[in-house]
Amino acid sequence: MSEQEKSFTDWGKKALSQSENGKRIIISETVDSYKSKGFTADETLEILGANDVNNYNLIQSAVDAAYGRTASVETNQVRESYIIPAKYSEIKNLVEAQLNELGPKEFMNKLARSKNPIMPVNDKAFNSYLRLASNALSDKSSMSQLHDGLKKWFEEAIFVSHCAAKSTKNEIRVASVNGKYVATNERGASCEVCLDSGTCTCAKFANSHYADFGLACEHVVAAADKVSPHQRLLKAVREAKVQDSNTTKNSFSFQDLRTVVRS
Numbered sequence: 001m002s003e004q005e006k007s008f009t010d011w012g013k014k015a016l017s018q019s020e021n022g023k024r025i026i027i028s029e030t031v032d033s034y035k036s037k038g039f040t041a042d043e044t045l046e047i048l049g050a051n052d053v054n055n056y057n058l059i060q061s062a063v064d065a066a067y068g069r070t071a072s073v074e075t076n077q078v079r080e081s082y083i084i085p086a087k088y089s090e091i092k093n094l095v096e097a098q099l100n101e102l103g104p105k106e107f108m109n110k111l112a113r114s115k116n117p118i119m120p121v122n123d124k125a126f127n128s129y130l131r132l133a134s135n136a137l138s139d140k141s142s143m144s145q146l147h148d149g150l151k152k153w154f155e156e157a158i159f160v161s162h163c164a165a166k167s168t169k170n171e172i173r174v175a176s177v178n179g180k181y182v183a184t185n186e187r188g189a190s191c192e193v194c195l196d197s198g199t200c201t202c203a204k205f206a207n208s209h210y211a212d213f214g215l216a217c218e219h220v221v222a223a224a225d226k227v228s229p230h231q232r233l234l235k236a237v238r239e240a241k242v243q244d245s246n247t248t249k250n251s252f253s254f255q256d257l258r259t260v261v262r263s
């Protein structure tokens, strides 16, 4: 990796670590690297959890996902509404469903020949993806080869949305209006975000068919970042109450409050 690439990666990681969803990307990458080194789910959780107690719940969800464990109760609760994808494996099934529904030709057109394509590939690459997509319908190993090929394009789209949501150049401001969110940039252009369905009215979202592939644009990411501290606060208060009823001391200490704010 060149110095320039390294510094871009460092910058990206720093930008990501400043948002809840960005943290999920970094954590799930770290969990994957522990898994590939042969650590068990419990070992990975113990090591990462001990080093980063503030993000314990995020780490636990990432470990559950990476090792295919039954999701924790907390994850099930969160999964009731739309979740911003942090990696390709989280939207893989949607991508496969699109291929089954549309057939290979239309599937590839939607991915690579739309107005603002997720995969801006040349004709040669298009045709080889098309062959792979055709074979994938009846052949499992072609399907996994196809997923390997698509992964980098989707993860780039995910990365770009997360970085754009945090970028000071875009200056996305989010306001809550009648249960929906309106995201406005510094030029005054605005779009409407629905977090329940994970959709946005911006051109990129429509032109790149983000809804069909489960992807989030920067406005959805920015809106989700805006509400998550509130949801986490409510959840932490619920947890504190449970702890409270489990202990003989009837106390809600300063330490609890500090954990609530920081977690």
Ligand SMILES: [Zn+2]
Pocket: 191, 200, 201, 202, 203, 204, 205, 217, 218, 219, 220
């Ligand atoms: Zn948008």
